[in-house]
Each structure stands twice: as structure tokens, then as C-alpha cells.
Amino acid sequence: MSRSVLLLRAVNVSGRNLVPMARLREVLSSETDLVGVSTYIASGNIVCDEPADAVASCARVREVIAAEFGVDTPVIARTHDELTASLEAQPFHDGIEKLVHAMFLEGRPSPDAVGALEQRLVPGERLALVGRDLWIAYSEHGVQATKLTKAVLDRALGVAGTARNLRTTRKLAALTA
Numbered sequence: 001m002s003r004s005v006l007l008l009r010a011v012n013v014s015g016r017n018l019v020p021m022a023r024l025r026e027v028l029s030s031e032t033d034l035v036g037v038s039t040y041i042a043s044g045n046i047v048c049d050e051p052a053d054a055v056a057s058c059a060r061v062r063e064v065i066a067a068e069f070g071v072d073t074p075v076i077a078r079t080h081d082e083l084t085a086s087l088e089a090q091p092f093h094d095g096i097e098k099l100v101h102a103m104f105l106e107g108r109p110s111p112d113a114v115g116a117l118e119q120r121l122v123p124g125e126r127l128a129l130v131g132r133d134l135w136i137a138y139s140e141h142g143v144q145a146t147k148l149t150k151a152v153l154d155r156a157l158g159v160a161g162t163a164r165n166l167r168t169t170r171k172l173a174a175l176t177a
Contacts, residue, residue, distance in 0.1 A: 002049070002050040002079060002080060002081075002176075003036070003047060003048070003049060003050060003079075003080050003175070003176035003177070004047075004048065004049075004050040004051070004054070004077055004078060004079040004080060004082075004176055005040075005045055005046065005047050005048075005077070005078055005083065005172045005175070005176055006034075006045075006046040006048065006057070006058060006061055006075050006076070006077050007044060007045060007046075007075070007076045007077075007078065007104055007162045007164070008043075008044025008045075008046070008065070008073050008074075008075055008162065009044070009073045009074045009075075009076070009160060009161070009162035011043065011044040011071060011073055017069075017071045017073060018069070018071075019044065019065060019069045019071055021039040021042050023068070023069075024039060024046070024065070024068075024069075025037050025038065025039055027064055027065075027068050028046065028048075028061060028064065031064045031068075032057065032060050032061060032064060033051065033052075033057065033060075034046075034048045034049070034051060034057060034061070035048060035049040036048050036049040038175075040168075040171065040172065040175055041168070043168075044073070044162070045164075045168070045172060046061070047172070047175050047176060050079055050080075051077070054077040054079075055077075057077065058074075058075040058076065058077050059075075061075045062074065062075045074106060074160035074161075074162065076104050076105070076106050076160070076161070076162055078104055078172075079176070080173060080176035080177055083169065083172055083173040083176060084173050085131075086102060086104075086130060086131070086133045086169070087102075087169060087170065087173055089130045089131070090102065090130065090133075090135050090166070091126075091128045091130070091135060092126060092128075092135060092137040095126075095137040095166075096137075096140070097165070097166045097167055098165055098166075098167065099137060099138040099139075099140070099142060099143075099165075100135065100136070100137050100138075100165065100166040101135070101136045101138070101143075101163045101164065101165050101166070102133050102134075102135055102163065102164055102166070102169045103133065103134040103135075103136060103153065103161040103162065103163040104132070104133055104161060104162055104163075104164070105132045105133065105134060105157060105159050105160070105161040106132075106159045106160045106161065107132065107159045108132065108159070109129065109134070109156075109157040109158060109159055110156065110157060110158035110159075112156075113129070113134075113156045113157045113158065114127065114128075114129050114134075116156040117134075117148060117152070117153070117156050117157075120147040120148055120152055120156075121147070121148070122139055122141075122145060122146060122147055123139060124138075124139030124140055124141070125137065125138055125139050125146060125148070127148075134153075134157070134161065136148065136163070
């Protein structure tokens with residue numbers, strides 16, 4: 001059976017949207033049809049056997065998290081093959097690993113998204129849309145120096161997304177292998 005990852009947006013970040021991973025595993029195992037549920041680090045990475053209907057599973061996981069933890073968060077699925085293809089296609093091989101991030105999107109972004117976001121780049125930043133993933137190479141000053149805030153990204157993209165750094169993305173691909 002193939003494995004996949006369900007990515008939660010903005011949980012356990014800066015003391016907000018707290019979702020204890022042990023309890024999340026329990027609830028998802030009992031309240032959804034997900035099989036082989038595990039988590040990776042506390043920022044909302046759910047590894048499981050690939051669901052038959054990823055869209056329906058993401059919707060159900062979102063409902064369960066809202067009911068159990070009071071957190072309404074988009075849930076975005078990626079299969080092992082999708083993670084691997086995204087990593088192979090990521091354009092910033094010369095970037096610093098902790099500064100290169102993949103933003104996994106729920107769907108196709110607005111047609112003008114990349115152009116709008118390029119207007120907001122600070123010196124040293126780069127971005128590229130690869131399928132449903134927006135790759136961002138932040139400047140040497142890091143995420144704290146960017147103008148690509150969550151609000152700016154959401155407005156420009158027009159779809160929900162959640163970002164993981166390159167190291168985490170590689171680890172998720174390995175965990176779903």
C-alpha cells in the first residue's frame with residue numbers, strides 16, 4: 001500500500017492552534033477511515049496509508065480536528081509520488097536548506113499569483129510555482145525578513161496552502177516511501 005501525508009496548516013505555531021499529536025493520532029484512528037496513522041514533529045504532519053478518496057479524507061480530518069480541538073485548519077494531501085516529484089522539480093538546489101520552503105497548495109492558485117508575489121520579494125528571495133506547490137527560497141535574513149506573510153500569500157494565491165522547509169519535505173518523502 002502506498003503512503004501519503006496530510007499536512008495541517010498552522011497548528012502548534014507560536015502557541016496557537018494547539019493540537020497534541022498523540023491525541024490527534026488517537027482521534028484520527030477512531031473517528032476517520034485513515035489507516036496506519038502516525039505523525040512527524042508537532043507541526044501537523046500526518047503520515048498514513050494513502051486514502052481511497054484524499055479530498056473526502058482531508059474534509060473529514062478537518063471536521064474531526066475542529067470538533068476535538070476547536071481548530072479549523074485546511075488539510076492538504078500529498079502522496080509519496082507527489083512529494084518525490086515536487087522535490088525533484090524544486091528549482092532552488094543552490095539555496096540554503098533551512099531557507100528553501102515548499103508551500104503545498106490545496107488546488108491551482110490564481111493565474112496572477114506568481115506575478116503579484118514577485119512584487120513583494122525582498123532582495124535575495126526567489127519563488128517558483130511547480131504544479132500545485134509554490135517553492136520559496138528566502139533571503140539569507142530568513143523568514144522573519146520576508147514580505148511574503150501568510151496574509152499576503154493567501155490573498156495572492158486564492159487557495160489554502162501550508163509550507164514546510166526542505167529538510168522536513170525530504171523527511172516526509174522518506175516516511176511515505
